[in-house]
Amino acid sequence: MIAGITGAGGVRLAVREVGDADKPPIVLLHGWSANSAAWAGQLADPTLTAHHRLVAVDLRGHGGSDAPDPAEGGYADPAVWAGDVAAVLERTGPAVLVGWSYGGLVITDYLRERGTDGVAGIVLVGAITEIGPGNPGGAVGPAWDGLMRPALSDDPAVAVPALTALAGRMTASPLPGAAVQRLLSDMLRVPPAVRAALFRRTLGSADVLVRASVPALIVHGERDEVISPRAAEYAGGKIPGARLRWFPDVGHMPFVERAAEFNAVLGEFAGSTTSH
Numbered sequence: 001m002i003a004g005i006t007g008a009g010g011v012r013l014a015v016r017e018v019g020d021a022d023k024p025p026i027v028l029l030h031g032w033s034a035n036s037a038a039w040a041g042q043l044a045d046p047t048l049t050a051h052h053r054l055v056a057v058d059l060r061g062h063g064g065s066d067a068p069d070p071a072e073g074g075y076a077d078p079a080v081w082a083g084d085v086a087a088v089l090e091r092t093g094p095a096v097l098v099g100w101s102y103g104g105l106v107i108t109d110y111l112r113e114r115g116t117d118g119v120a121g122i123v124l125v126g127a128i129t130e131i132g133p134g135n136p137g138g139a140v141g142p143a144w145d146g147l148m149r150p151a152l153s154d155d156p157a158v159a160v161p162a163l164t165a166l167a168g169r170m171t172a173s174p175l176p177g178a179a180v181q182r183l184l185s186d187m188l189r190v191p192p193a194v195r196a197a198l199f200r201r202t203l204g205s206a207d208v209l210v211r212a213s214v215p216a217l218i219v220h221g222e223r224d225e226v227i228s229p230r231a232a233e234y235a236g237g238k239i240p241g242a243r244l245r246w247f248p249d250v251g252h253m254p255f256v257e258r259a260a261e262f263n264a265v266l267g268e269f270a271g272s273t274t275s276h
Contacts, residue, residue: 005091007060008083009074014064015088016056019049024120024274025092026266028056029085031101031126033163033187033195035063038100041259048267055092059106060084061194063186070197078203081106082113089118096270098123101227101252102198104235105131105138112208121215121273122239123266126227126252129209129235132202137209137235139228143169143252152199154192163187172223172251209238216242217269219262221250243269 007013016036026048028039036056043054058065060073060080067073074080085106089095097119099107104127110119130137143166150162167183168174175183187195216239220232229246236244245265247254255262 005087007065007087008080009068011060011066011068011073011084013060013066013084013087014058015091016043017053018043019051019053021053023051023053024270025053025055025095026270027085027088027092027095027097028054029097029099029103029106030056030059030062031103032198033062033190034101034183035059035186035189037063037182037186038253039255041255042263042266045259045263048263051267052270053092055088055095057084057088059103061198062190067191067194070193070200073194073197075194075197076201078109078112081109085110086114086118094118094120096121096123096273098125098266099127100125100255101127104128105203108205108208111212112205116212116214119214121217121269122212123217123219123269124232124235125219125255125262126221126224126232127218127235128227128231129238130203130205130231131199132204135202135204137205137231137238139230139234141225141228143225148199152192152196159192160184160188166226169225170252171257172221172249173257175256206238209235210240212239212242215269215273217265218242218244219247219254219265220244221247221252221254221257223249224252226252 061067104124
């Protein structure tokens with residue numbers, strides 16, 4: 001089911017919900033220039049949906065959510081991202097938060113502003129928890145080499161080839177051409193100004209991560225070329241008691257490349273938080 005909720009500043013956020021509404025919720029937050037469709041392999045998993053309520057959110061500026069102008073949209077404001085997550089948690093009740101890529105930074109924004117209120121656990125998947133030069137929790141990989149500036153351009157002749165190249169490097173093994181085109185389509189759905197605004201931040205999070213007091217799981221592909229494995233190691237070294245799960249021969253999308261294994265790991269972790 002696709003529904004809408006009201007996030008910070010009145011921005012409408014599109015969400016996909018599946019599973020039993022009475023089961024413990026898992027909230028799925030996608031990455032930069034993606035949308036909730038990225039989680040198709042989880043939303044369709046019969047075991048996950050039998051034991052959990054899955055709520056996949058289109059972040060502001062992405063997918064079916066509102067895309068306010070960057071001058072007013074709060075894309076660089078942790079309080080705005082935290083407000084969006086709070087609106088989702090108000091709908092679901094206490095939930096496990098799963099953040100892929102930029103979604104990990106959104107989770108960190110929430111922890112920074114609201115602490116662990118309403119958070120049963122956190123899962124960081126190929127994720128950043130910081131952003132900007134000199135912040136190791138935001139370390140990117142070689143997939144961005146020569147592509148960052150053109151990927152943010154409003155000139156399609158510049159942006160489309162860069163985004164196509166980036167989409168092709170999301171996984172360790174090549175995806176079918178149709179799947180790469182779907183990733184590209186999702187990227188192009190995000191206005192260029194929003195794509196750029198999400199990177200217009202410099203933010204360290206060491207003090208936030210060391211205060212995280214809920215169960216934490218960090219999942220990262222060993223061959224991730226989009227977000228460096230160093231970002232996972234950094235978060236794992238800061239969050240108390242965090243478990244680090246490496247996926248060999250996997251790139252930036254373990255939930256796609258090894259969907260069955262990822263779903264089992266996520267289900268086991270989420271189930272363990274219900275007694276926390």
